[in-house]
Amino acid sequence: MTRLIIATRNDHKVGEIQTILGADFECLTLRHFSNATEVVEDAPDFRGNAVKKALALAYWLYGQRDGHSVTNEIPGFVLADDSGLEVDALNGAPGVHSARFAALDIGGAGNSSTAENNEKLLRLMRDVPLGKRFARFRCVIALTAVGPDPVQVETFEGACEGRIETSPRGLGGFGYDPLFTPNGYNQTFGELGEAVKNGLSHRSKALAALKQRFAVQ
């Protein structure tokens, strides 16, 4: 059993990651370490943000180790997922700003609601014809061991190609899922359900590479 902590408070993300990784991995989250450092996700790409989140949490956890055992109370690995949607007709937006896409317009701190982000995406895509609504989800997973400097970080990447619908469909998944139909399907991630999404998503591809890394050790 590999114990790791996922550097997120997004329960949907954690649920997907735990399901995809399976019973060989025990996933804790920032909800187990509520006073962990907050990270400003200001890198220009997914990889930069994933690495930043993983390192910040690994350093913080290592600083907490007094009186705790790294193998028991403190997990041995930190995993950080940075992900988002790239839309060709919007020159790759929302990209790294996927979580706070709507808030960019008002300069507010923090993430926007899913409804606000999806409404903005549909508004910007209003005049884009069906044949030009190409998009992809991207995910970069950063993995690092909890330990002293210098900390090594490994990254694993995945992408899932598809298109943006003209209205939301389905209640499954999270974020932009009701607007995204993966290539080869006629239903959105919101309609396809967890098992289908986890079989082909950006996140499942990145995590498959990570599982392989543990398998060969």
Ligand code: IMP
């Ligand atoms: P992060 O937590 O900074 O990586 O933000 C990721 C954001 O990208 C989420 O808040 C969603 O808006 C979007 N996103 C990432 N992965 C998915 C997915 O699998 N489905 C739908 N939206 C996603």
